[in-house]
Amino acid sequence: MKSTDTIPLDEARTLSGAFHSRLQRSADEIAYLQYDPTLGQWVEYTWQQTADEVSRWQQAMLGEQLEVGDRVAIMLPNSWEWMIFDQAAQGLGLVTVPIYTNDRPENIGYILQNAGIKLLLIGDNEQWLGLRDIQDQLAGLIRIVVLKPVEPYGLGLRVATTAEWLPAVAGRLHRWDGDPDTLATIVYTSGTTGRSKGVMLSHHNILFNAAACLKAIDIYPDDLMLSFLPLSHMLERTLSCFLPMLAGSKVAFSRSVSKLAEDLVQVRPTILISVPRIFERVYAKIHEKLETDPSIVKLLFTKTIDIGWRRFEYRQQRQDWFPGLLIWPLLELLVARKVQAKLGGRLRFAVSGGAALAPDIAKLFIGLGVNIQQGYGLTETSPVISANTLEDNIPASVGAPLEGVEVKIGPYDELLTRSPSVMLGYWHNARATGEIIDLQGWLHTGDQAKLEDGHVFLTGRLKEIIVLANGEKVPPADMEMAITMDRLFEQVLVIGEGKPYLSALVVLNDDEQVILANQLQLDASSDTFLTDKKLEKALLERIRKLLRAFPGYAKIQAVAISPDIWDIDNGLVTPTLKLRRAKIIESHRQLVDSLYRGH
Secondary structure (H helix, E strand, O other): OOOOOOOOHHHHOOHHHHHHHHHHHHOOOEEEEEEEOOOOEEEEEEHHHHHHHHHHHHHHHHOOOOOOOOEEEEEOOOOHHHHHHHHHHHHOOOEEEEOOOOOOHHHHHHHHHHHOEEEEEEOOHHHHHHHHHHHHHOOOOOEEEEOOOOOOOOOOOOEEEHHHHOOOOOOOOOOOOOOOOOEEEEEEOOOOOOOOOEEEEEHHHHHHHHHHHHHHOOOOOOOEEEEOOOOOOHHHHHHHHHHHHHHOOEEEEOOOHHHHHHHHHHHOOOEEEEOHHHHHHHHHHHHHHHOOOOHHHHHHHHHHHHHHHHHHHHHOOOOOOOHHHHHHHHHHHHHHHHHHHHOOOOOOEEEEOOOOOOHHHHHHHHHOOOOEEEEEEOHHHOOEEEEOOOOOOOOOOOOEEOOOOEEEEOHHHEEEEEOOOOOOEEOOOHHHHHHHEOOOOOEEEEEEEEEEOOEEEEEEEHHHOEEOOOOOEEOHHHHHHHHOOOOOEEEEEEEOOOOOOEEEEEEEOHHHHHHHHHHHOOOOOOOOHHHOHHHHHHHHHHHHHHOOOOOOOOOEEEEEEOOOOOOOOOOOEOOOOOEOHHHHHHHOHHHHHHHOOOO
């Protein structure tokens, strides 16, 4: 039986303390893997090598006359350098502020000013040139550090590449071991409305959460995670940064989402932290291939999912033994392992968080022997509130509360939570803090839920409930998820607030809309294609079929097509790919009005 090597909280105390404890325990063990494009291979770094680099970065930071509590920002893709910068800052008592690399310039400028950033680390010339759009908001910076050489332009800023800025050799490794309740990081939420709010998290907030996760699911020193969600996202940072540090496991940094499929096969992780969108894409590709496969292949695949799912239920002790279990080894060999291989072939489990995972998708992967553990949390809770475990996994739920995390259902079925993981508050925003954390310390999540069998089941979102003109309340998220299961619909927004009926604003997949146009004998390149009544009728019929399992309220009576995709660049989705509902509606005002003309 495998053994764990978890650092206890009273030993770690701070984020810097956790790193030092891991260094003492595992100096020569592999900590991180990163692809080196120059060498054309994955390079391994031990904890000792990482510590040596951290000390170099600390010497350079000390040269900038930074003081304990100063804020420093990092705007890099997931990488060894990201971890080094963060740990170097933590060891000096600085406050790390992560920034999404794909965030809009105006939001980057707002964060730099709002947090009072003194030092900024960026990656390359593209990011550097992007700062020109916000040059009037960079005055407070005393230094910008860049990993690669950049084009000079007259900003009057102190800019240096790491080659110039870092000392040649490592010095003393500094450890900050002050009060664990001290501010460690400010994480700006990618809010769907209004300005981003800076979530203040302490050392203890984060370490408590990581330790509670380790009590729910064992992580071993030989485990290997593949990190690809942005480290600016608290789910990825806690689970791929500090949890492996406490557990002594390894982390590999994916090259990019576009290279994720290759990286999975090359790295062969045992643990994957993901959002539903990744599983949705694999699900769609599997079904796309099945459409062209012979009937016998489709039958075998369906049989594998059925037996695999019932096997899962049997192992969860929710179903009795049945004879079909005897043929699972054969079905796994013929079908399941082919899908498992595309995920590296060694996956012990995958965590899905950030949004709800559709039941059909969970069933497919679990039926193929891929253990998906759905969880739930918020940036404001460091972030995990609840999670399914390997032994107690109800995929329709977001799991049981972590040890030491309290939950209860408040007015309007809102989920409330209280724990040592709850944030210190919002940076320079006492009003917003008071609105989300009440006087008894309960944080109001804004999510509606029910509690059954010790598990949390999300049922809706308070702010996203659509109230029709007749007073009927409609949760749109599940409807939108069901519609986007069809490859034709790239993005969907269900609307109808204060209106007599529900409508849908959609973005169509380029390839699929050409196929549909041919079926309808329409010209997809025509200027009038997107407003053609024949197309509208076909889309409504397709949507109604997708929603046939929903209650009667879930009836879409009109549909309009957005000509452009909603993305981060046009400000219609957040860096974590959540739809900015109000902004989408406002930017498509004419289309929306056309859906209700005459009503």
